[in-house]
Amino acid sequence: MKSISIPFGKEVQHIELPEDHLLYDLHGNMASIVTNEKEAILRALRQPIDSKPLRDIVREDDTVAIVVSDITRLVHTEAMLPVIVSELNEAGVRDDQITIIVAQGTHRAHTPEEDVIVCGTEMARRLRIVQHDCRDKENLTYVGTTRFGNDVYINAEALQADKLILTGAVSFHPMAGYGGGRKAILPGIAGFDSIMTNHSLALAETQGDGCNPHCDTASLEENPFHQDMLEAAQMVHPDFLVNTVFTADGDLCDVVGGHWRKAWEKGCQDVLATGGVPIEEQADVTIASAGGYPKDLNLYQGCKAYMNAVFATKPGGVLILVLDCPDIKEPEIFTKWFFRSDLDQVEQELRREFLMPGFVAFKTRCIIASMKTCYVVTRPENFDIIRQTGQIPAPDVETAWKMAQQEVPEHYTVTIMGHAAATFPVYTK
Missing domain, CATH: 3.90.226.30 (LarA, C-terminal domain)
Structure with a gap:
């Protein structure tokens, strides 16, 4: 036995x-397991993929919005945020110029206790934290329409910030192919109708055929669910991305940072290499x-x-x-x-x-x-x-x-x- x-x-x-x-x-x-998480995060910020280092992107008078995942996601945001904020502070950006936007998508808002769990005690005390509300149309701004006919509305505060940083974790996703990356924008901080239009692409074109076969785990190339998200993120054009990557057993194996798409694609390669198991x-x-x-x-x-x-x-x-x-x-x-x-x-x-x-x-x-x-x-x-x-x-x-x-x-x-x-x-x- x-x-x-x-x-x-x-x-x-x-x-x-x-x-x-x-x-x-x-x-x-x-997979190689990250033994020094702070060092790995710093490397992602200072030696990014297809991007200048974070401290060279921001200016001391910039307002900065940092999008974080909600409590339902394994990200290690509580470890990531202090390192990101420290880099911003060293570049001259004060705490009062930084806003954390929790990317709820259609999920409920955090309680104050959950903000502490996700962001960490110090960051929750020092920084202003905003709960995204996909149904609050007064705080949404139209950014364009995708080729799939999706009118994309995004959190106004995220768009008004001088610099927008996305965080999250790259993982397998049963409809989008992979999580992380562009998902921080859509559905993360998008309007309800934009989210629902995007997600409806997961159905097959013909009634009775059920689910779209291209909208599945590890599928990107012909996946309209993913491609619609990608177009929405391109409209917003985030300034920087930091995503964690975990093994199938939940151990941190990489931290990718840099260009919002290129760095995320490196994370997708890591996820498939560690989590895709032939049987x-x-x-x-x-x-x-x-x-x-x-x-x-x-x-x-x-x-x-x-x-x-x-x-x-x-x-x-x-x-x-x-x-x-x-x-x-x-x-x-x-x-x-x-x-x-x-x-x-x-x-x-x-x-x-x-x-x-x-x-x-x-x-x-x-x-x-x-x-x-x-x-x-x-x-x-x-x-x-x-x-x-x-x-x-x-x-x-x-x-x-x-x-x-x-x-x-x-x-x-x-x-x-x-x-x-x-x-x-x-x-x-």
């Missing part, structure tokens, strides 16, 4: 599995965690585990998702869509009025429908919600595994994905 540890919120779950049935324990590829066979059962906190803070974020784990699993197989989800009902609109059983009707309604939470629910429900059974290991107060989605809840992974064993073939195979949101199985056949 082999002992397996699987991330679950801020803790881990344990399970014993027979080694002769274990197909893969996917952890991403080997020669799909398993009967995949046991997958999103990667623990904050990736399983809610079911909405946890869905990324489904969208990668499905690539490791045989059609009609079994998924066991390990998701803590203390904030499972956030956002509420997602859970309302997730409960819907008529997927054809859901697709019709999304085409009439696209809502990203509705689409994530739709795509995830399509994955669930393609499986024989989906079990969800979560906290007991979430059980009723999980049942309403057609899945089977379990208090721990051992219980879920005992139930799953009743419906697997005699010569079954199991794949483990402890960081499924950041691990992309590349099925070579």
Whole structure:
């Protein structure tokens, strides 16, 4: 038997599995881990990609807006911000000239405590922090229309600043191909209608065809979802970017900085090199965690585990998702869509009025429908919600595994994905 540890919120779950049935324990590829984070961030600022160093871009009388990801993203913003602000201060930019804009997209605003968690105690005390509100039209400015017909409205304060710095993390994304980079603009600090128009590109062109096949993990070249975001960012033309890159196991392996697109593309190469894992066979059962906190803070974020784990699993197989989800009902609109059983009707309604939470629910429900059974290991107060989605809840992974064993073939195979949101199985056949 082999002992397996699987991330679950801020803790881990344990399970014993027979080694002769274990197909893969996917952890991403080997990568050099950053041992001195401050030094890596400084290098990204002072030896940037296709850009002057940050301190040579700003002037002492500039106002500076720094866009940061919200609490649902693993970024290490609390480590990044002090180094960026120190560089700005050394260039003559005072704290009162700097504004932090939290890129909520359509997510809820932070609480003051969450601002401290994301930005760090000192930065939260020293700097003005603004929560982007995608529905506040008075604080949005039109910047242009993309070739996909998207009228792009962006946070006015970000546009009014003399210099705009984007931060975030490059990661796999199940619709945009990769996260980070241009996503800090759209959807990060964009208007609600601009976000929804962009995200509607994730649907196939024809009713009944479901999801656009080009809008998937690690896909960029023909991906309209990504290309629309790219055009929006080009309209804004950010002055600098700093993005972190993590291994599939959640270790920091790189910090890229410089030109908002070129530096981000280097980050995408790093993510694929570390997180893209070739597999020669799909398993009967995949046991997958999103990667623990904050990736399983809610079911909405946890869905990324489904969208990668499905690539490791045989059609009609079994998924066991390990998701803590203390904030499972956030956002509420997602859970309302997730409960819907008529997927054809859901697709019709999304085409009439696209809502990203509705689409994530739709795509995830399509994955669930393609499986024989989906079990969800979560906290007991979430059980009723999980049942309403057609899945089977379990208090721990051992219980879920005992139930799953009743419906697997005699010569079954199991794949483990402890960081499924950041691990992309590349099925070579």
